[in-house]
Amino acid sequence: MTFEPASPANGAAWYAEQFERQRRQLRAVAYRMLGSFADADDAVQEAWLRLSRADETAIDNLAGWLTTVVGRVCVDMLRARRARREDLPGTWLPDPVITEADTLDPEQSVLLADSVGLALLVVLDSLRPAERLAFVLHDMFGVPFDDIAPILEKSPAATRQLASRARRRIQGSGTRPDPDLPTQRRVAEAFLAAARNGDFAALVELLDPDVRLRVDTGPRTWLAPPLLTGARDVASHAAAQGPRFAGPWEPALVNGAAGMIARGRAGLIAVVGFIVVNGRISEIDLILDPDRLAAVKVND
Template identity: 40%
Template structure:
């Protein structure tokens, strides 16, 4: 369905913000696009005279659509084959909105999106609206049809859950990029000593193949095990012809792997105290489709 006209132009001004909101809520670029399209159809069929403020009205529609999806998404992820990771998104061109502060970048990082999976849907909604978009609790209460005190309680609980296990990036993006470059070179060159210096003792590696591509189905824990895993991956014959590129993914430097012109993997690192604390590898074709489309 193609709709044009003044209402479309008004909606397009909000599209990127709405996509950023839906993505943070769902951790899925494909689902976020569906939600934004559903919101447009509702806007197209709405009584415009009853809409006092379009941004707030659309934010409420998108938030509620995401809350409806989160319940079924949680059930699907419980039966997911292997570790579940968010869909990566290239953010260098502002696909998820401004990422000018540490807090904004953290709000779309792989690590934080995974932590948000532990929250209830209402907690996640309040956390995203408050932390990533700066909504006041009075505004959040109106969006979620709750009272302001309840919004504050949900936000407090969400922040406690996230803060308990959140590992903040301590280095700036330039330093993170240097660490990613060193990590990639050491992995491809089989540099044991180099990797040992980069990996934290309690580093954990996750791989998301979605049950369609061969990948480790359980987290790999500890420096020695992750080291052997990385050396095995770097020693595969196909690595010799793989093209690599460092790009901004989910607000931080990551590695893209391309083989024969097709995107094969996205590798995101979490860095704390100048050491790699987490390795997240997305190889599921379904999870790579959005980044591949962004690069086309």
Template identity: 45%
Template sequence: MTAAQRFAELRPRLVRIAYSELGDLSEAEDVVQEAWLRLERAGADSVCDLERWLTVVVARLALDALRSARARRETYVGPWLPEPLLSPDATEDPADRVTLDETVSYALLAVLEQLSPAERTAFVLHDVFDVPFDEVADVVGRTPQAVRQLASRARRHVEHQRPRFQPTRAEHDDAVRAFASAIAEGDLAELIAVLDPDVIWTTDGGGQATAARKPLRGADRVARAWMALRRKPAIAPEATPVAVNGHLGLTIAVTDGHAMVLSFVVERRRITRIDAVRNPDKVRHALARARP
């Protein structure tokens, strides 16, 4: 097998690693392409373990890109949310869903945004992709023991943010469908019923589309805000089901011409978090990638 063939075989995993570090698929693909160019310059014959070499190089490049991105995001208009990965429906084969859920879950990516770049990298590489600590140490430039501590801190944070009661696929999908039905019918009571009392709704407009600058909290406030959009009307009543990083989500047309992609976190049959991506660049890329 040639180096090019082996790289093509490894590329999906490398892109998932970079995407999990960055939360931006376009940047992740650029990182992986740069890794290939570096391999060509170095000469594949000089590399003993191609998978290990590419994993370390991609992770290092992604870490550098993440540090740069964090500086840019300090001036970002409103909340920054990861770029979603869309597919036409949420009926993937269960084996495929496990891969997606473990590597690029949207809810996990949102939580990882709260970590330092080094913590995020250590957690993604070790806990998600099973990269040994000595290799992770090569990426972040610290000792294996220091990397263990980084991963441990990140793991505690992720566990604290993760729902205590993980929903089944049916429970998640039922809650999302109930949300879509309430929006379509303009039923405030139905919408409040499917929302957790402490639900949080975050919208990423990136300064290019109308969006709240701060998250909205509480079932009554969130539900009434959605009903206000429905009555204006600022949004189309009918939402389109779509798989967002392997879980059922929605896309909704908006009268300003910039659609939104919705991702949901569900616990005990109620929606605890709604992430709405309205940044036209992210939505356009996501929709384009979802087309056959």
């Protein structure tokens, strides 16, 4: 992360210009922290409001100050969200980043999947807010622990431990897909074909024994089970839903990995992301919530 020193002599217009230069980076931090574009935009907007009320002469490092503010806002939002979700049924999945399959080269897709893969964001969402912040800022954006520690009101050593715990959880989660995107696509397309045909045996062969299927239906929890685990249960569910897979599915990249999208007259009606590891599907994340999908843009 590049920090540009501020100069009080430049005035409010200079600060506004510098904020706009930092906006994309701040949104990237907030998305990885929150997994929601709307919440990320709210966090960035809150940083701007706080900057407009701040004593500009006291800010020596504008980019660092803004990152600190966004980090604190995100931690507060995560804590409030966790309290709310305890009363909500079903599964919540992060907002997907959807790119049409032929608009991203393989190297770019690998970088995107490593940094903001959908399954990785699911694991990040299981972390405590402080662990998530320490990992995101240090491991994804290279912010030193000495700069992260004041955000969490902890020592640099304690902050390092938080990031280390988060890193161990992520490394053991198997959320990094195979780097060969054509293989990912072949496996995803084979899954779709087997599901359409109700071919239970073929589905089991394509699935990791410990595969997880997560379904986000929003408040419509009766539409599908929120979580299934194990190849036989996931294959049984997919085979039983065969007619649904006969619709207008098209390949796409979902957070840089192989996926599928289905569109209706009003826009997206379903998004599914796959994590393919060693030639088998280990994660399937399906978003069916129409309210969420109405706000999702392809090639965002």
